[in-house]
Amino acid sequence: MTRQIAVDVAIIGGGTAGCAAALNLAKKGMSVALFEQKTVGSQASGVNFGGVRQHGRDLRELPLSLRSNEIWTDLPRLIGNDCEFVRTGHLKLAFNEAEMAVLEQFADDTRDLKLDIELFGRNALHKRFGWLDKTVFGASLCSSDGQANPRLVAPYFARAARAAGAHIHEHETVTGATKNGADFCLETRSGKSVHSATLLNVAGAWAERIAGWFGDFAPLQPRGPNMQVSEPLPYRLNVSIGAVGGGVYARQIPRGNLIFGGGYGWTDRDKIRARAVVENGREATKRMVTILPWTQDIQVIRTWSGIEGFLPDGIPVIGPSKTTPGLFHAFGFCGHGFQLGPVVGEILAELAMEGRSVISLDNFSIQRFST
Numbered sequence: 445m446t447r448q449i450a451v452d453v454a455i456i457g458g459g460t461a462g463c464a465a466a467l468n469l470a471k472k473g474m475s476v477a478l479f480e481q482k483t484v485g486s487q488a489s490g491v492n493f494g495g496v497r498q499h500g501r502d503l504r505e506l507p508l509s510l511r512s513n514e515i516w517t518d519l520p521r522l523i524g525n526d527c528e529f530v531r532t533g534h535l536k537l538a539f540n541e542a543e544m545a546v547l548e549q550f551a552d553d554t555r556d557l558k559l560d561i562e563l564f565g566r567n568a569l570h571k572r573f574g575w576l577d578k579t580v581f582g583a584s585l586c587s588s589d590g591q592a593n594p595r596l597v598a599p600y601f602a603r604a605a606r607a608a609g610a611h612i613h614e615h616e617t618v619t620g621a622t623k624n625g626a627d628f629c630l631e632t633r634s635g636k637s638v639h640s641a642t643l644l645n646v647a648g649a650w651a652e653r654i655a656g657w658f659g660d661f662a663p664l665q666p667r668g669p670n671m672q673v674s675e676p677l678p679y680r681l682n683v684s685i686g687a688v689g690g691g692v693y694a695r696q697i698p699r700g701n702l703i704f705g706g707g708y709g710w711t712d713r714d715k716i717r718a719r720a721v722v723e724n725g726r727e728a729t730k731r732m733v734t735i736l737p738w739t740q741d742i743q744v745i746r747t748w749s750g751i752e753g754f755l756p757d758g759i760p761v762i763g764p765s766k767t768t769p770g771l772f773h774a775f776g777f778c779g780h781g782f783q784l785g786p787v788v789g790e791i792l793a794e795l796a797m798e799g800r801s802v803i804s805l806d807n808f809s810i811q812r813f814s815t
Protein backbone atom coordinates (compact mmCIF):
# COMPACT_ATOMS: atom_id res chain seq x y z
CA MET A 445 0.00 0.00 0.00
CA THR A 446 1.41 3.40 -0.93
CA ARG A 447 1.43 5.92 1.90
CA GLN A 448 1.66 9.63 1.10
CA ILE A 449 3.83 11.98 3.14
CA ALA A 450 4.06 15.73 2.49
CA VAL A 451 6.75 17.80 4.21
CA ASP A 452 8.71 21.01 3.73
CA VAL A 453 12.05 19.17 3.64
CA ALA A 454 12.92 15.55 2.85
CA ILE A 455 16.37 14.27 3.86
CA ILE A 456 18.06 11.19 2.42
CA GLY A 457 20.65 9.86 4.89
CA GLY A 458 20.69 9.47 8.66
CA GLY A 459 24.36 10.11 9.40
CA THR A 460 25.50 12.99 11.59
CA ALA A 461 25.02 15.52 8.78
CA GLY A 462 21.44 14.43 8.00
CA CYS A 463 20.37 14.13 11.64
CA ALA A 464 21.91 17.52 12.50
CA ALA A 465 20.10 19.08 9.52
CA ALA A 466 16.82 17.52 10.69
CA LEU A 467 17.30 18.99 14.18
CA ASN A 468 18.15 22.49 12.92
CA LEU A 469 15.16 22.53 10.55
CA ALA A 470 12.66 21.12 13.04
CA LYS A 471 13.73 23.66 15.66
CA LYS A 472 12.94 26.40 13.14
CA GLY A 473 9.43 25.04 12.65
CA MET A 474 9.91 23.25 9.32
CA SER A 475 8.21 19.89 8.75
CA VAL A 476 10.94 17.33 8.10
CA ALA A 477 11.09 13.67 7.08
CA LEU A 478 14.47 11.90 7.17
CA PHE A 479 14.99 8.51 5.53
CA GLU A 480 17.78 6.11 6.52
CA GLN A 481 18.27 2.76 4.82
CA LYS A 482 19.66 1.14 8.02
CA THR A 483 19.61 2.80 11.45
CA VAL A 484 20.74 6.37 12.17
CA GLY A 485 24.51 6.59 12.57
CA SER A 486 25.08 3.01 11.47
CA GLN A 487 27.44 3.90 8.58
CA ALA A 488 30.51 6.21 8.50
CA SER A 489 29.11 8.49 11.21
CA GLY A 490 28.90 5.66 13.72
CA VAL A 491 31.98 3.58 12.94
CA ASN A 492 34.68 6.18 12.45
CA PHE A 493 37.87 6.75 14.45
CA GLY A 494 36.30 9.48 16.58
CA GLY A 495 38.83 12.21 15.79
CA VAL A 496 37.40 15.72 16.18
CA ARG A 497 40.19 17.61 14.51
CA GLN A 498 40.76 20.96 12.83
CA HIS A 499 44.51 20.38 12.77
CA GLY A 500 46.09 19.76 9.36
CA ARG A 501 42.87 20.34 7.44
CA ASP A 502 42.69 21.75 3.96
CA LEU A 503 42.59 25.51 4.59
CA ARG A 504 39.39 25.76 2.53
CA GLU A 505 37.59 23.64 5.14
CA LEU A 506 38.74 25.61 8.16
CA PRO A 507 35.89 28.15 8.37
CA LEU A 508 33.46 25.20 8.62
CA SER A 509 35.70 23.28 10.98
CA LEU A 510 36.09 26.24 13.37
CA ARG A 511 32.32 26.73 13.60
CA SER A 512 31.80 22.98 14.10
CA ASN A 513 34.36 23.03 16.91
CA GLU A 514 32.15 25.54 18.75
CA ILE A 515 29.08 23.32 18.29
CA TRP A 516 30.92 20.25 19.66
CA THR A 517 31.41 22.09 22.96
CA ASP A 518 27.73 22.95 23.02
CA LEU A 519 26.41 19.39 22.45
CA PRO A 520 25.00 18.88 25.98
CA ARG A 521 22.73 21.92 25.55
CA LEU A 522 21.92 21.11 21.90
CA ILE A 523 21.25 17.36 22.05
CA GLY A 524 21.34 16.48 25.74
CA ASN A 525 24.62 14.52 25.70
CA ASP A 526 28.31 15.38 25.30
CA CYS A 527 28.89 12.21 23.22
CA GLU A 528 32.10 11.75 25.24
CA PHE A 529 33.63 14.73 23.44
CA VAL A 530 36.83 15.69 25.26
CA ARG A 531 39.17 18.44 24.18
CA THR A 532 42.34 16.37 24.51
CA GLY A 533 44.22 18.15 21.73
CA HIS A 534 45.61 16.59 18.55
CA LEU A 535 49.34 16.00 18.12
CA LYS A 536 50.61 15.68 14.55
CA LEU A 537 54.01 14.03 14.25
CA ALA A 538 56.86 14.73 11.85
CA PHE A 539 59.65 12.25 11.13
CA ASN A 540 62.02 14.52 9.22
CA GLU A 541 62.70 18.16 8.37
CA ALA A 542 60.45 18.19 5.32
CA GLU A 543 57.47 16.97 7.39
CA MET A 544 58.29 19.50 10.11
CA ALA A 545 58.17 22.20 7.44
CA VAL A 546 54.61 21.11 6.59
CA LEU A 547 53.59 21.57 10.24
CA GLU A 548 55.30 24.97 10.42
CA GLN A 549 53.51 26.09 7.27
CA PHE A 550 50.11 25.10 8.70
CA ALA A 551 50.90 26.96 11.94
CA ASP A 552 51.84 30.04 9.88
CA ASP A 553 48.76 29.82 7.66
CA THR A 554 46.41 29.58 10.64
CA ARG A 555 48.12 32.03 13.00
CA ASP A 556 45.11 34.38 13.14
CA LEU A 557 42.49 31.65 13.65
CA LYS A 558 42.98 30.89 17.37
CA LEU A 559 43.54 27.17 16.83
CA ASP A 560 46.07 27.12 19.69
CA ILE A 561 48.85 25.50 17.66
CA GLU A 562 52.14 24.84 19.44
CA LEU A 563 55.23 23.57 17.59
CA PHE A 564 57.70 21.20 19.26
CA GLY A 565 61.27 20.48 18.24
CA ARG A 566 62.75 17.11 19.21
CA ASN A 567 63.91 17.98 22.75
CA ALA A 568 60.80 19.85 23.83
CA LEU A 569 58.60 17.13 22.33
CA HIS A 570 60.20 14.27 24.23
CA LYS A 571 60.26 16.26 27.44
CA ARG A 572 56.51 16.92 27.19
CA PHE A 573 55.36 13.58 25.70
CA GLY A 574 57.65 10.99 27.27
CA TRP A 575 55.63 8.10 25.81
CA LEU A 576 56.76 8.85 22.21
CA ASP A 577 59.60 6.95 20.56
CA LYS A 578 62.78 9.04 20.40
CA THR A 579 62.90 8.76 16.58
CA VAL A 580 60.00 11.22 16.25
CA PHE A 581 61.59 14.41 14.86
CA GLY A 582 59.06 17.02 15.96
CA ALA A 583 55.34 17.72 16.17
CA SER A 584 52.62 20.28 16.35
CA LEU A 585 49.84 20.26 18.96
CA CYS A 586 46.41 21.75 18.35
CA SER A 587 44.96 21.94 21.85
CA SER A 588 41.49 23.06 20.76
CA ASP A 589 40.96 19.66 19.04
CA GLY A 590 39.46 16.61 20.69
CA GLN A 591 37.86 13.19 20.35
CA ALA A 592 34.40 11.72 20.83
CA ASN A 593 32.44 8.48 20.72
CA PRO A 594 31.06 8.16 17.17
CA ARG A 595 28.43 5.61 18.25
CA LEU A 596 26.56 8.32 20.14
CA VAL A 597 26.54 11.40 17.93
CA ALA A 598 24.05 10.75 15.11
CA PRO A 599 21.59 8.87 17.39
CA TYR A 600 21.58 11.78 19.87
CA PHE A 601 21.05 14.30 17.06
CA ALA A 602 18.22 12.09 15.75
CA ARG A 603 16.65 11.85 19.20
CA ALA A 604 16.74 15.64 19.61
CA ALA A 605 15.36 16.08 16.08
CA ARG A 606 12.45 13.74 16.87
CA ALA A 607 11.76 15.65 20.09
CA ALA A 608 11.66 18.86 18.01
CA GLY A 609 9.08 17.31 15.67
CA ALA A 610 11.11 15.73 12.83
CA HIS A 611 10.01 12.35 11.46
CA ILE A 612 12.94 9.94 11.34
CA HIS A 613 12.25 6.83 9.26
CA GLU A 614 14.80 4.03 9.78
CA HIS A 615 15.12 0.90 7.63
CA GLU A 616 13.62 2.96 4.84
CA THR A 617 15.61 3.12 1.61
CA VAL A 618 14.78 5.87 -0.86
CA THR A 619 14.72 4.03 -4.18
CA GLY A 620 14.12 6.98 -6.50
CA ALA A 621 13.37 10.70 -6.57
CA THR A 622 12.24 13.16 -9.24
CA LYS A 623 11.13 16.76 -9.33
CA ASN A 624 7.67 17.37 -10.76
CA GLY A 625 6.82 21.07 -10.98
CA ALA A 626 7.60 22.67 -7.64
CA ASP A 627 7.69 19.38 -5.71
CA PHE A 628 10.18 16.61 -5.17
CA CYS A 629 8.63 13.16 -5.20
CA LEU A 630 10.51 10.34 -3.42
CA GLU A 631 9.68 6.66 -3.49
CA THR A 632 10.78 4.36 -0.70
CA ARG A 633 11.33 0.59 -0.62
CA SER A 634 8.36 0.02 1.70
CA GLY A 635 6.03 1.95 -0.63
CA LYS A 636 5.96 5.43 0.87
CA SER A 637 5.52 8.32 -1.53
CA VAL A 638 7.03 11.52 -0.18
CA HIS A 639 6.43 15.06 -1.46
CA SER A 640 8.62 17.96 -0.40
CA ALA A 641 9.56 21.44 -1.55
CA THR A 642 13.22 20.86 -0.65
CA LEU A 643 15.43 17.77 -0.80
CA LEU A 644 18.71 17.30 1.11
CA ASN A 645 21.08 14.65 -0.22
CA VAL A 646 23.31 13.60 2.70
CA ALA A 647 23.59 9.96 1.69
CA GLY A 648 27.31 9.57 2.44
CA ALA A 649 29.14 7.15 0.15
CA TRP A 650 25.90 6.57 -1.79
CA ALA A 651 25.17 10.25 -2.40
CA GLU A 652 26.62 10.63 -5.89
CA ARG A 653 24.04 8.12 -7.13
CA ILE A 654 21.25 10.28 -5.75
CA ALA A 655 22.90 13.35 -7.30
CA GLY A 656 22.92 11.38 -10.58
CA TRP A 657 19.11 10.97 -10.45
CA PHE A 658 19.00 14.73 -11.07
CA GLY A 659 21.84 14.92 -13.62
CA ASP A 660 24.43 16.19 -11.11
CA PHE A 661 27.88 14.60 -11.27
CA ALA A 662 30.66 14.03 -8.74
CA PRO A 663 33.46 11.43 -9.15
CA LEU A 664 32.94 9.89 -5.70
CA GLN A 665 34.82 6.71 -4.77
CA PRO A 666 33.87 4.63 -1.72
CA ARG A 667 36.74 3.61 0.58
CA GLY A 668 36.93 2.22 4.09
CA PRO A 669 39.61 3.31 6.55
CA ASN A 670 40.99 0.28 8.43
CA MET A 671 40.32 0.45 12.19
CA GLN A 672 41.44 -1.55 15.24
CA VAL A 673 40.97 -1.44 19.01
CA SER A 674 43.16 -3.06 21.66
CA GLU A 675 42.41 -4.50 25.07
CA PRO A 676 42.66 -1.90 27.87
CA LEU A 677 46.22 -0.71 28.64
CA PRO A 678 47.43 1.65 31.36
CA TYR A 679 46.25 5.13 30.37
CA ARG A 680 49.08 7.19 28.82
CA LEU A 681 48.02 8.70 25.51
CA ASN A 682 46.43 11.91 26.71
CA VAL A 683 46.18 13.44 23.21
CA SER A 684 44.90 12.09 19.91
CA ILE A 685 47.84 11.52 17.53
CA GLY A 686 48.32 11.49 13.78
CA ALA A 687 51.24 11.81 11.40
CA VAL A 688 52.01 14.15 8.51
CA GLY A 689 50.76 12.38 5.38
CA GLY A 690 48.50 10.02 7.35
CA GLY A 691 49.71 6.43 7.68
CA VAL A 692 48.70 5.89 11.29
CA TYR A 693 46.55 7.61 13.91
CA ALA A 694 45.67 6.63 17.48
CA ARG A 695 43.78 7.70 20.58
CA GLN A 696 43.25 6.11 23.98
CA ILE A 697 40.01 6.30 25.92
CA PRO A 698 40.09 6.65 29.73
CA ARG A 699 39.09 2.96 30.14
CA GLY A 700 42.44 2.16 28.52
CA ASN A 701 41.51 0.80 25.10
CA LEU A 702 43.73 2.08 22.30
CA ILE A 703 41.80 2.88 19.12
CA PHE A 704 43.98 3.17 16.03
CA GLY A 705 43.82 3.16 12.26
CA GLY A 706 45.89 3.24 9.11
CA GLY A 707 45.46 2.00 5.55
CA TYR A 708 42.17 0.88 4.06
CA GLY A 709 39.79 -2.03 4.42
CA TRP A 710 37.33 -3.73 2.08
CA THR A 711 33.97 -2.19 1.18
CA ASP A 712 30.92 -3.19 -0.85
CA ARG A 713 28.49 -0.31 -1.22
CA ASP A 714 25.73 -2.38 -2.81
CA LYS A 715 25.68 -4.87 0.04
CA ILE A 716 26.33 -2.09 2.62
CA ARG A 717 29.25 -4.07 4.02
CA ALA A 718 32.76 -3.12 5.12
CA ARG A 719 35.48 -4.94 6.98
CA ALA A 720 39.12 -4.49 7.93
CA VAL A 721 41.89 -6.10 5.86
CA VAL A 722 44.22 -8.05 8.16
CA GLU A 723 47.48 -7.31 6.25
CA ASN A 724 46.79 -3.56 6.25
CA GLY A 725 45.98 -3.70 9.95
CA ARG A 726 49.30 -5.44 10.57
CA GLU A 727 51.15 -2.67 8.69
CA ALA A 728 49.35 0.00 10.72
CA THR A 729 50.24 -1.83 13.95
CA LYS A 730 53.92 -1.95 12.94
CA ARG A 731 53.87 1.80 12.23
CA MET A 732 52.25 2.47 15.58
CA VAL A 733 54.82 0.41 17.48
CA THR A 734 57.61 2.53 15.93
CA ILE A 735 55.90 5.64 17.38
CA LEU A 736 54.60 4.15 20.65
CA PRO A 737 57.03 1.35 21.59
CA TRP A 738 54.96 0.44 24.67
CA THR A 739 52.24 -0.90 22.32
CA GLN A 740 54.61 -3.70 21.20
CA ASP A 741 52.62 -6.54 22.80
CA ILE A 742 49.07 -5.27 22.63
CA GLN A 743 46.16 -7.60 21.92
CA VAL A 744 43.81 -6.32 19.27
CA ILE A 745 40.27 -7.26 20.30
CA ARG A 746 38.29 -5.95 17.31
CA THR A 747 38.89 -4.71 13.78
CA TRP A 748 36.40 -2.95 11.51
CA SER A 749 35.92 -0.53 8.66
CA GLY A 750 33.12 1.66 7.29
CA ILE A 751 32.10 3.09 3.94
CA GLU A 752 33.16 6.68 3.28
CA GLY A 753 32.91 8.77 0.09
CA PHE A 754 36.17 10.23 -1.29
CA LEU A 755 36.51 12.93 -3.95
CA PRO A 756 39.68 13.53 -5.99
CA ASP A 757 40.46 16.99 -4.55
CA GLY A 758 40.05 15.87 -0.93
CA ILE A 759 37.24 18.27 0.04
CA PRO A 760 33.47 17.66 0.06
CA VAL A 761 30.59 18.81 -2.09
CA ILE A 762 28.33 21.11 -0.04
CA GLY A 763 25.73 23.32 -1.68
CA PRO A 764 23.02 23.58 -4.29
CA SER A 765 22.50 21.22 -7.19
CA LYS A 766 23.76 22.40 -10.57
CA THR A 767 20.53 21.29 -12.25
CA THR A 768 17.63 21.34 -9.81
CA PRO A 769 16.45 24.23 -7.62
CA GLY A 770 15.55 23.12 -4.10
CA LEU A 771 18.03 20.22 -4.10
CA PHE A 772 21.12 20.56 -1.86
CA HIS A 773 24.01 18.12 -1.49
CA ALA A 774 26.54 17.49 1.28
CA PHE A 775 28.80 14.47 0.75
CA GLY A 776 32.32 13.29 -0.08
CA PHE A 777 33.93 14.17 3.25
CA CYS A 778 37.06 12.17 2.35
CA GLY A 779 37.60 10.63 5.78
CA HIS A 780 37.22 13.78 7.88
CA GLY A 781 33.50 14.58 7.98
CA PHE A 782 32.79 13.45 11.55
CA GLN A 783 34.15 16.71 12.95
CA LEU A 784 32.20 18.67 10.32
CA GLY A 785 28.82 16.91 10.81
CA PRO A 786 27.31 19.41 13.27
CA VAL A 787 28.14 22.46 11.14
CA VAL A 788 27.00 20.75 7.95
CA GLY A 789 23.59 20.27 9.58
CA GLU A 790 23.49 23.97 10.40
CA ILE A 791 24.53 24.95 6.86
CA LEU A 792 21.98 22.64 5.21
CA ALA A 793 19.20 24.14 7.33
CA GLU A 794 20.27 27.64 6.19
CA LEU A 795 20.33 26.50 2.56
CA ALA A 796 16.91 24.87 2.84
CA MET A 797 15.32 27.91 4.47
CA GLU A 798 17.15 30.84 2.91
CA GLY A 799 18.91 29.37 -0.14
CA ARG A 800 22.31 30.50 1.20
CA SER A 801 24.66 29.96 4.10
CA VAL A 802 26.49 32.51 6.24
CA ILE A 803 29.69 30.50 5.59
CA SER A 804 30.93 30.75 2.00
CA LEU A 805 30.49 27.45 0.14
CA ASP A 806 32.18 28.55 -3.11
CA ASN A 807 35.00 25.99 -2.73
CA PHE A 808 32.58 23.10 -2.26
CA SER A 809 30.35 23.55 -5.31
CA ILE A 810 29.43 20.42 -7.28
CA GLN A 811 30.03 22.56 -10.36
CA ARG A 812 33.79 22.04 -9.98
CA PHE A 813 33.31 18.57 -11.49
CA SER A 814 32.27 18.15 -15.09
CA THR A 815 30.57 15.03 -16.39
Ligand SMILES: Cc1cc2nc3c(=O)[nH]c(=O)nc-3n(C[C@H](O)[C@H](O)[C@H](O)COP(=O)(O)OP(=O)(O)OC[C@H]3O[C@@H](n4cnc5c(N)ncnc54)[C@H](O)[C@@H]3O)c2cc1C
Pocket residue numbers: 456457458459460461462479480481482483484485486487488489490491492493494495496497616617618619646647648649650651668669670671749750751752774775777778779780781782783784785
Ligand atom coordinates in the same frame (compact mmCIF):
# COMPACT_ATOMS: atom_id res chain seq x y z
C1 LIG B 1 36.42 4.05 9.43
C2 LIG B 1 36.27 5.52 9.31
C3 LIG B 1 37.03 6.38 10.10
C4 LIG B 1 36.83 7.77 10.03
N1 LIG B 1 37.47 8.59 10.93
C5 LIG B 1 37.13 9.90 11.01
C6 LIG B 1 37.65 10.73 12.03
O1 LIG B 1 38.37 10.30 12.91
N2 LIG B 1 37.31 12.05 12.03
C7 LIG B 1 36.50 12.59 11.08
O2 LIG B 1 36.26 13.81 11.12
N3 LIG B 1 35.95 11.80 10.12
C8 LIG B 1 36.23 10.47 10.07
N4 LIG B 1 35.67 9.68 9.12
C9 LIG B 1 34.75 10.27 8.16
C10 LIG B 1 33.37 10.50 8.76
O3 LIG B 1 32.96 9.37 9.50
C11 LIG B 1 32.38 10.80 7.63
O4 LIG B 1 32.90 11.81 6.79
C12 LIG B 1 31.06 11.30 8.18
O5 LIG B 1 30.59 10.48 9.21
C13 LIG B 1 30.04 11.39 7.05
O6 LIG B 1 28.79 11.66 7.63
P1 LIG B 1 27.51 11.67 6.72
O7 LIG B 1 26.34 11.94 7.60
O8 LIG B 1 27.73 12.58 5.57
O9 LIG B 1 27.48 10.20 6.07
P2 LIG B 1 27.07 8.77 6.69
O10 LIG B 1 27.37 8.66 8.11
O11 LIG B 1 27.65 7.74 5.76
O12 LIG B 1 25.51 8.79 6.53
C14 LIG B 1 24.89 8.68 5.27
C15 LIG B 1 23.70 7.78 5.46
O13 LIG B 1 22.91 7.74 4.27
C16 LIG B 1 22.26 6.49 4.23
N5 LIG B 1 21.76 6.26 2.87
C17 LIG B 1 22.49 6.17 1.72
N6 LIG B 1 21.67 5.99 0.66
C18 LIG B 1 20.40 5.97 1.14
C19 LIG B 1 19.12 5.80 0.53
N7 LIG B 1 18.99 5.64 -0.81
N8 LIG B 1 18.02 5.78 1.32
C20 LIG B 1 18.14 5.96 2.69
N9 LIG B 1 19.35 6.11 3.30
C21 LIG B 1 20.44 6.13 2.55
C22 LIG B 1 23.38 5.53 4.66
O14 LIG B 1 22.87 4.30 5.14
C23 LIG B 1 24.09 6.33 5.74
O15 LIG B 1 23.70 5.98 7.06
C24 LIG B 1 35.89 8.30 9.11
C25 LIG B 1 35.15 7.44 8.29
C26 LIG B 1 35.31 6.07 8.40
C27 LIG B 1 34.48 5.15 7.53
